[in-house]
Amino acid sequence: MSLENKVAIVTGAARGIGYAVAKRFVMDGAKVVIADVDDEAGQSAVEDLSGFGDVIYLHCNVAERLDVRNLVAETLNAFGDIDVLVNNAGIVVGSDFLDLEEDDFDRVLSINLKGAFLCSQAVARHMVEKVQSGGAPGAIINMSSINSVVAIPNQIPYCVSKGGINQLTKATSLALAPHGIRVNAIGPGSIMTDMLASVNDDPAARNRILSRTPMLRIGDPSEIASVAAFLASSDASYVTGQTIYADGGRLPLNYTVAVPDED
Numbered sequence: 001m002s003l004e005n006k007v008a009i010v011t012g013a014a015r016g017i018g019y020a021v022a023k024r025f026v027m028d029g030a031k032v033v034i035a036d037v038d039d040e041a042g043q044s045a046v047e048d049l050s051g052f053g054d055v056i057y058l059h060c061n062v063a064e065r066l067d068v069r070n071l072v073a074e075t076l077n078a079f080g081d082i083d084v085l086v087n088n089a090g091i092v093v094g095s096d097f098l099d100l101e102e103d104d105f106d107r108v109l110s111i112n113l114k115g116a117f118l119c120s121q122a123v124a125r126h127m128v129e130k131v132q133s134g135g136a137p138g139a140i141i142n143m144s145s146i147n148s149v150v151a152i153p154n155q156i157p158y159c160v161s162k163g164g165i166n167q168l169t170k171a172t173s174l175a176l177a178p179h180g181i182r183v184n185a186i187g188p189g190s191i192m193t194d195m196l197a198s199v200n201d202d203p204a205a206r207n208r209i210l211s212r213t214p215m216l217r218i219g220d221p222s223e224i225a226s227v228a229a230f231l232a233s234s235d236a237s238y239v240t241g242q243t244i245y246a247d248g249g250r251l252p253l254n255y256t257v258a259v260p261d262e263d
């Protein structure tokens with residue numbers, strides 16, 4: 001198993017992509033900390049996964065420095081180490097640009113971007129100390145999005161936060177490369193989670209997405225988890241500073257593709 005005995009923190013892992021990553025990591029042999037703000041969903045994720053390996057839930061709002069400090073301390077307390085961090089927690093707030101509230105802009109940036117910075121810095125401090133005392137270097141994975149490079153006019157803070165994630169990934173990869181610690185990102189296209197739930201009930205929205213998706217289907221969270229498993233493993237030992245897009249072909253597409261009618 002490629003992550004045997006590694007300790008991984010996955011933020012926003014009570015559901016959606018984070019849950020799929022946590023599940024894949026547990027299956028690959030890792031001890032996993034599910035960090036989230038939804039305590040009920042977090043505990044239920046632990047119940048689902050605990051039959052497969054070591055997994056615990058810790059409450060952590062990634063935008064709060066003290067929560068992040070506790071997350072690191074409690075992870076070390078429970079498992080004695082941190083090898084992998086997945087900065088996955090993220091939110092979307094839709095609003096027309098001219099009506100966008102300052103508070104909403106701040107909230108999205110503080111969770112999606114500052115949260116990834118706070119968690120990365122706190123975990124990297126542990127990882128660097130470990131390397132300096134002869135331990136193995138770790139890996140950090142940031143959840144970006146195709147909206148880091150393309151954009152949606154009524155999701156301005158989200159797009160800005162994901163553009164920032166790509167630069168956070170590059171800059172922190174350079175800062176941590178001398179220690180052997182790798183930092184990469186994943187840029188999902190449209191993935192079937194609660195974040196995308198409204199699409200299920202709205203044929204026009206589904207058509208809009210699929211017409212920009214050459215593979216003509218919405219992705220499954222497990223297809224993002226498999227990229228995370230690769231980036232976390234020693235198979236990616238010379239990969240750092242990269243964002244890998246798992247988007248069914250959306251980014252290379254200029255125009256649109258024809259969407260077959262639903263049966």
Ligand code: NAP
Pocket residue numbers: 011012013014015016017018035036037038041060061062063088089090091111115143144145146187188189190191192193194195196
């Ligand atoms: P999701 O289903 O909404 O799950 C996100 C989880 O993060 C929820 O459990 C949420 O709790 C939690 N969370 C929210 N704020 C938090 C905070 N401050 N601290 C800790 N946890 C927090 O989202 P998803 O679709 O799996 O997306 C996960 C990541 O992938 C995000 O970074 C997103 O931007 C990215 N992504 C998703 C897609 C997609 O199509 N789904 C595409 C590209 C990128 P609550 O539910 O209580 O808020």
